[in-house]
Amino acid sequence: MQKRIIIIGGGIVGSTAAFYLSQTDNHITLIDHGLGTATRAAAGIICPWLAQKKNKDWYRLTSTGAVFYRQLMADLTKAGVTDLPFKQTGTLGLKSRPELAEKVQAIAKERRQDTPTIGDIRLLEKEDVTDYLPALTPDNYGILLEGGGRVDGGKLIDLLQEQVLLNGGKLLKGQAFLQNEREVAFEGEILTADHIILAVGAWLPHILEPLGYQVDVRPQKGQLFELETDLDTDNWPVCMPYGEIDILPFEKGKVIIGATHEDDMGYDLTLDSDKIAAMKERSENFMPILAQYAVSKTRTGTRAYTSTYAPFYGQLADKPSLWVASGLGSSGLTNGPFIGWQIAQEIVEKPTHFDRSPYSPAPYIQPQ
Ligand SMILES: Cc1cc2nc3c(=O)[nH]c(=O)nc-3n(C[C@H](O)[C@H](O)[C@H](O)COP(=O)(O)OP(=O)(O)OC[C@H]3O[C@@H](n4cnc5c(N)ncnc54)[C@H](O)[C@@H]3O)c2cc1C
Structure with missing residues (x-):
């Protein structure tokens, strides 16, 4: 029997779920407000394998998400997309001391036993780092992972949403309000559904609290900037220096640098030019040539x-037609597509072979 499925939120989770669901025989409606979308602001690093986080569940989900990018790109290619937004460029981590690079190398090697996508792992002396990224100063040791990559999040969700439309799904622009587990209010109308997916990122409290839930999700502001350079960036690896900045090369000289992690700014989206200037100065310590280029664009x-x-995702225990996903933090571009895919698979009752019980929403969403 055909199902009516409403997805609220058109970031990476909602757009991926809508893409896969639109390939089935169901009625799909994706509603997106478009304000503050983390996916459009994101830098685009897809490489959880250098992270030293101890949370094994986070790692398992995020590594699965990074590997899943290959499947998502293959599925977009099958759908006729030729200009793909993800590229495996390799990722270059920088460390000030050789023993720090060796420590990360050991972690990555162990992870590679289960995840061959990580590929070649290379420890680099200071003078060898510039062979891979000529703009760097030869002041740091490097660890290069072949399987790391980068994605243009905004382009990816645009492509996914285009496919939803081509497959006969509906795309509505504006704010939706949840009435109950099967009804959504949108621009004066009530839309009914067999399943509703709340993929609203940081806005989950706004949509669930009016229904009497307490939601453990808080907003964090992130800002970054772009440079349009005349450097040959096409084949540069993503660069992850130590400290709070990353340097991401894209095609045709575009370089993205960021990002801030601001816990005390709520849902504020205004630009803080002092923070942008501080990140720019910091990036120039690693790549002095970047000082020649002015900021061409900022994103928040x-x-x-x-x-x-x-992160958490799944059904609400007391309302199984209501699906949620949130709390993806600073790695949601990496694990978000897999989460969207898994929710879509489960709604159409297809197997996923991935135990999502460690990511249950129950501890984070309590009836008041
Ligand atoms: C500056 C920055 C840099 C980042 N860099 C990286 C990175 O390099 N790698 C990485 O893996 N992750 C990164 N992230 C994290 C990643 O972007 C997020 O975790 C991920 O995109 C979250 O996706 P989402 O679909 O859950 O939410 P979002 O992308 O925020 O999408 C939610 C959508 O729901 C909409 N919405 C909310 N309420 C309603 C409503 N009532 N009705 C209709 N629509 C609604 C919003 O407008 C929004 O469009 C970064 C984030 C930021 C901000």
């Missing part, structure tokens, strides 16, 4: 965090 978005810093 709102990440969603839980009090445990862990």
Whole structure:
């Protein structure tokens, strides 16, 4: 029997779920407000394998998400997309001391036993780092992972949403309000559904609290900037220096640098030019040539965090037609597509072979 499925939120989670659901024989409606979308602001690093986080569940989900990018790109290619937004460029981590690079190398090697996508792992002396990224100063040791990559989040959700439309799904622009587990209010109308997916990122409290739930999700502001350079960036690896900045090369000289993690700014989206200037100065310590280029664009978005810093997704225990996903934090571009895919698969009752019980929404969404 055909199902009516409403997805609220057109970031990476909602757009991926809508894409896969639109390939089935069901009625799909994706509603997106478009304000503060973290996915459009995101830098685009897809490489959880250098992270030293101890949370094994986070790692398992996020590594699965990074590997899943290959499937998502293959599925977009099958759908006729030729200009893909994800590229495996390799990721270059920088460390000030050789023993720090060796420590990360050991972690990555162990992870590669289960995840061959990580590929070649290379430890680099200071003078060898510039062979891979000539703009860097030869002051740091490097660890290069072949399987790392980068994605243009805005382009990816545009492509996914285009496919939803081509497959006969509906795309509505504006704010939706949840009435109950099967009804959504949108521009004076009530839309009914067999399943509703709340993929609203940091805005989950806004949509669920009016229904009497307490939601453990808080907003975090993130800002970054772009440079249009005349450097040959096409084949540069993503660069992850230590400290709070990353340097991402895109095609045709575009370089993205960011991002801030601001916990005390709520849903604010205004630009803080002092913070942008501080990140620019810091990036120039690693790549002095970047000082020659002015900031060409800035982006601001709102990440969603839980009090445990862990993401959650799945059905609400007392309302199984209502699906949620939030708390993806600073790695949601990496694990978000997999989460969207898994929710879509489960709604159409297809197997996923991935145990999502460690990511249950129950601890984060309590009836008041
Ligand atoms: C500056 C920055 C840099 C980042 N860099 C990276 C990175 O390099 N790698 C990485 O893996 N992750 C990164 N992230 C994190 C990642 O972007 C997010 O975790 C991820 O995009 C979250 O996706 P989402 O679909 O859950 O939410 P979002 O992308 O925020 O989408 C939610 C959507 O729901 C809409 N919405 C909310 N309420 C309603 C409503 N009532 N009705 C209709 N629509 C509604 C919003 O407008 C929004 O469009 C970064 C984030 C930021 C901000």
